[in-house]
Amino acid sequence: MDTDITAEMADSALYVGLAQAKLGKREAAGNLQMARSLIEELHRADPGNAMYHEELAKTYLFAGKAMEALGQRSTALAFYKKSMGVYQELKTQDKNSFEADVRMEEAAKGIQSVSVSRTSETRD
Numbered sequence: 416m417d418t419d420i421t422a423e424m425a426d427s428a429l430y431v432g433l434a435q436a437k438l439g440k441r442e443a444a445g446n447l448q449m450a451r452s453l454i455e456e457l458h459r460a461d462p463g464n465a466m467y468h469e470e471l472a473k474t475y476l477f478a479g480k481a482m483e484a485l486g487q488r489s490t491a492l493a494f495y496k497k498s499m500g501v502y503q504e505l506k507t508q509d510k511n512s513f514e515a516d517v518r519m520e521e522a523a524k525g526i527q528s529v530s531v532s533r534t535s536e537t538r539d
Contacts, residue, residue, distance in 0.1 A: 418457060425453035429477055436481030443485060447478045472501035476518060479525050488529045495525040
């Protein structure tokens with residue numbers, strides 16, 4: 416399959432999944448899984464491709480947001496942490512990457528939000 420088409424399909428599935436999650440639709444998980452599978456495949460095939468690396472980090476970040484919206488906090492936390500790790504790798508490759516800085520901050524906020532939610536749940 417053409418890599419550009421695969422990347423576009425992954426991006427489309429990601430945004431559809433995120434929108435579905437915000438609407439509380441359980442179907443979101445399938446679209447998010449498709450997005451992750453496609454971008455992970457592209458990244459494995461060409462690990463030096465900076466765009467695929469960035470897309471992988473974004474996919475994990477958005478999957479975290481979607482799982483948080485669906486109330487799946489443990490899964491959201493795992494995705495936020497994966498996203499943070501990939502963005503940290505990107506940051507070591509490009510210390511001036513404003514995009515990585517902004518997205519790492521988003522991932523950190525997600526980790527904090529989910530962690531606080533999980534802590535308050537265990538106290539109830």
